[in-house]
Amino acid sequence: xxxxxxxxxxxxxxxxxxxxxxxxxxxxxxxxxxxxxxxxxxxxxxxxxxxxxxxxxxxxxxxxxxxxxxxxxxxxxxxxxxxxxxxxxxxxxxxxxxxxxxxxxxxxxxxxxxxxxxxxxxxxxxxxxxxxxxxxxxxxxxxxxxxxxxxxxxxxxxxxxxxxxxxxxxxxxxxxxxxxxxxxxxxxxxxxxxxxxxxxxxxxxxxxxxxxxxxxxxxxxxxxxxxxxxxxxxxxxxxxxxxxxxxxxxxxxxxxxxxxxxxxxxxxxxxxxxxxxxxxxxxxxxxxxxxxxxxxxxxxxxxxxxxxxxxxxxxxxxxxxxxxxxxxxxxxxxxxxxxxxxxxxxxxxxxxxxxxxxxxxxxxxxxxxxxxxxxxxxxxxxxxxxxxxxxxxxxxxxxxxxxxxxxxxxxxxxxxxxxxxxxxxxxxxxxxxxxxxxxxxxxxxxxxxxxxxxxxxxxxxxxxxxxx
Ligand code: HEM
Numbered sequence: 001x002x003x004x005x006x007x008x009x010x011x012x013x014x015x016x017x018x019x020x021x022x023x024x025x026x027x028x029x030x031x032x033x034x035x036x037x038x039x040x041x042x043x044x045x046x047x048x049x050x051x052x053x054x055x056x057x058x059x060x061x062x063x064x065x066x067x068x069x070x071x072x073x074x075x076x077x078x079x080x081x082x083x084x085x086x087x088x089x090x091x092x093x094x095x096x097x098x099x100x101x102x103x104x105x106x107x108x109x110x111x112x113x114x115x116x117x118x119x120x121x122x123x124x125x126x127x128x129x130x131x132x133x134x135x136x137x138x139x140x141x142x143x144x145x146x147x148x149x150x151x152x153x154x155x156x157x158x159x160x161x162x163x164x165x166x167x168x169x170x171x172x173x174x175x176x177x178x179x180x181x182x183x184x185x186x187x188x189x190x191x192x193x194x195x196x197x198x199x200x201x202x203x204x205x206x207x208x209x210x211x212x213x214x215x216x217x218x219x220x221x222x223x224x225x226x227x228x229x230x231x232x233x234x235x236x237x238x239x240x241x242x243x244x245x246x247x248x249x250x251x252x253x254x255x256x257x258x259x260x261x262x263x264x265x266x267x268x269x270x271x272x273x274x275x276x277x278x279x280x281x282x283x284x285x286x287x288x289x290x291x292x293x294x295x296x297x298x299x300x301x302x303x304x305x306x307x308x309x310x311x312x313x314x315x316x317x318x319x320x321x322x323x324x325x326x327x328x329x330x331x332x333x334x335x336x337x338x339x340x341x342x343x344x345x346x347x348x349x350x351x352x353x354x355x356x357x358x359x360x361x362x363x364x365x366x367x368x369x370x371x372x373x374x375x376x377x378x379x380x381x382x383x384x385x386x387x388x389x390x391x392x393x394x395x396x397x398x399x400x401x402x403x404x405x406x407x408x409x410x411x412x413x414x415x416x417x418x419x420x421x422x423x424x425x426x427x428x429x430x431x432x433x434x435x436x437x438x439x440x441x442x443x444x445x446x447x448x449x450x451x452x453x454x455x456x457x458x459x460x461x462x463x464x465x466x467x468x
Contacts, residue, residue, distance in 0.1 A: 013433040016088045019446060021415070023084045025408060026450045027077040030457060032407065034074045035148055035236060036243025037067045038118070038141040044273070045137060049130050055269055061125055063247075065464045067140075068122045071114070073457045077450075078111075092158075092422055092432040098207070099214045100157055103223055107150035114143035145236060152235050153228040158423050159414065160227035160300045163213050168302040170329065174311070174339035176303070176346045179425060183209040184216040206426070227300060230292045237285040238407045244281055245370060245403035248274040252396035271396070275377035278399075282371050290367070291331065297417075298332035301424060302341045303350050304417040305332065310357035312343040318361045349420065356417045363409035366402050373399065 041063040048056030086093060096104065117140035124133055166179035181193040191209060214222065222228075251270035258264040298305045309328055310317030319325055329338040343354070373395070380388050418424055422432040 013429040015438040015440075015443065016433050017429060019438065019443060020081075020084050020088055021412075022443075022446055022450055023077070023081045024415075025411065026454060027074070027081045028407070028411060029404065029454070030070055030074040030077055032239040032242050033070050033246070034067060034114075034118075035141075035144045035239035036241075036246075037063050037070065038137070038144050039240050040243055040247070040277075041067060041121075042134070042137040042141045043277075045134060049134065055266055056273070058266070059270060059273075062464070064122050064125065064137075066461050067118060069460050069464060070457065071118050073453060075111075075115075077453065080450075088434055089422065089432045090434055091427065095210070095423055095427060096154060096157070099210055100154060100219075100222060102219045103150040103153045107147055110143050110147035110150060114140060114147060117143055148236050148239070149232050152232045153223050153225075155414075156225065156228035156231040157222065159231070159418055160225070160296065161424055161426055162217050162222055162225060166300065166302055168341055170298075170302075170333045170338040170340070171335075172339070174342040174345070176306075176341055176350070179350075181425060184213045185209060186212045188212075188216070210426075227296050230289070230296050234285070234289040234293045234410075237281065237289045238410060241278070241281045241285050242400075242403040242407050244274055244278040246400035248278055249397050249400035252393050252399075255393060256390075256397075271377075271393070272381050275374060275381060278370075279374035279378045282367070282374055286367060286371060294328075295332055298340075301418070303343075303346050304352050304356070306341040306343040306346060307352040307354055307356050307417060308360040308413060309340050310343065310354065311340050312354065314344060315354055315357075317357055352417045352419055356413045359409045359416070360413045363406050363413065366409075367406045370399065370402055370406065 041060050044056055044063065045060040047053070048060055117136055121133070121136045121140045124136060128136075161181065163182050163184070165182050167177045168179070169177070178194050183191045183193050185191050186208065193206065193209065217225075248271060251267045251274060255264060255267035255271060258267065294305075297308065305328075306312075309325060310319055311325065325340055326336045329340055330336045332338070332340070343351070376392070377388070377396075380386050420428045420430075422429045
């Protein structure tokens with residue numbers, strides 16, 4: 001019987017992956033709110049100024065205080081993730097540093113711009129002309145978005161290296177076929193590189209081939225490759241979606257525990273605003289960006305799609321209850337007759353951990369529930385123009401947790417689904433990793449550290465949000 005956790009945390013640099021996962025997830029939990037709140041605060045201030053609405057302006061101002069705290073802690077956790085990248089995965093840097101250093105380098109400048117504009121935005125409230133203040137807010141949000149673009153484009157290269165052309169034919173019998181890369185040699189000729197499925201060690205001249213391929217595509221071609229753009233849109237969309245549902249949940253909680261009628265009215269306004277915003281952003285996120293992400297997975301890494309959809313007879317999968325395969329094949333390849341790769345035909349060396357099937361289905365199911373929730377809210381507020389039942393407002397307190405689950409499981413699917421590779425097809429996690437062993441004491445210390453940091457952030461944000 002195959003272990004469901006096979007290749008996940010067991011073997012293949014599992015302990016290092018656990019440490020990296022803790023760092024990256026905690027960093028994401030904090031930075032998503034920096035991106036989301038900076039975008040949200042700019043929109044709320046813009047609408048507030050245009051409508052001359054004091055309550056909206058008050059909302060924007062209190063959000064800007066939370067951004068200031070979050071940003072500082074996000075910078076600390078970001079350093080943790082970047083140091084982790086250098087220390088745990090020295091050979092990954094050999095690829096990224098040698099062929100793709102520009103985005104990581106530019107990220108430093110985006111980050112510096114963010115530092116300046118985030119704090120300038122916070123300290124110039126009511127002190128400078130409103131138009132100038134909005135302009136500062138715009139640049140703060142832009143800085144965070146450009147920073148995300150740079151980091152995500154490196155992550156996209158790890159998931160979808162340039163020149164990758166899997167040979168999988170979705171109109172065949174669904175069996176795995178070896179993917180190959182179309183690389184360019186120094187004379188500009190096309191060279192096919194076929195990684196060996198059972199022992200995916202790159203050929204000796206791979207560095208040379210990659211070098212000429214990267215110079216052929218150019219740095220902008222890499223930075224703005226289609227998978228990089230799609231990954232960036234889905235990741236930034238996720239940050240804004242999670243922020244919107246989090247604010248919805250917080251306003252609902254505050255509405256249920258008000259200190260006076262004025263506060264009740266203020267928080268109801270927050271719920272109304274966020275419900276409309278949440279519906280718009282989750283629809284774009286699901287129908288457009290989510291669909292584009294799924295299509296990229298299908299075309300560039302069909303093994304990952306096989307694991308996500310659980311096309312196996314070895315495990316229990318959701319497809320055995322509701323057979324969705326033809327629909328997913330249609331959404332991925334544009335035809336009901338297309339076939340998703342059969343997971344059981346994939347050789348060990350290319351097989352992503354099947355756990356992503358469960359993570360992905362829970363992610364999509366929860367995202368759908370959030371979508372339905374937002375539709376009901378908007379229906380009540382804007383179409384029926386009725387009061388919401390109290391039990392339904394109570395339910396909104398759960399939406400921040402649900403939205404975080406969707407985004408966190410999204411990252412887990414993306415990162416675990418790439419295993420056993422760190423750079424798909426080119427470098428396994430074992431090849432990328434340091435050879436120094438990791439002790440469980442170190443892992444325990446890191447867990448204690450990040451839990452404390454998370455608790456401090458939550459307490460500070462709560463106290464700031466509570467102050468009038
Ligand atoms: C129901 C609609 C959705 C679909 C079909 C969808 C699809 C996907 C797919 C296929 C991936 C994996 C991409 C990869 O491995 O390259 C992914 C990742 C991800 N998803 Fe979604 N998603 C949906 C909704 C959402 C929502 C609502 C959120 C946020 C609350 C979200 C957050 C994320 C994140 C953060 C990732 C990892 C980063 C990335 O791949 O961009 N997704 N999603």
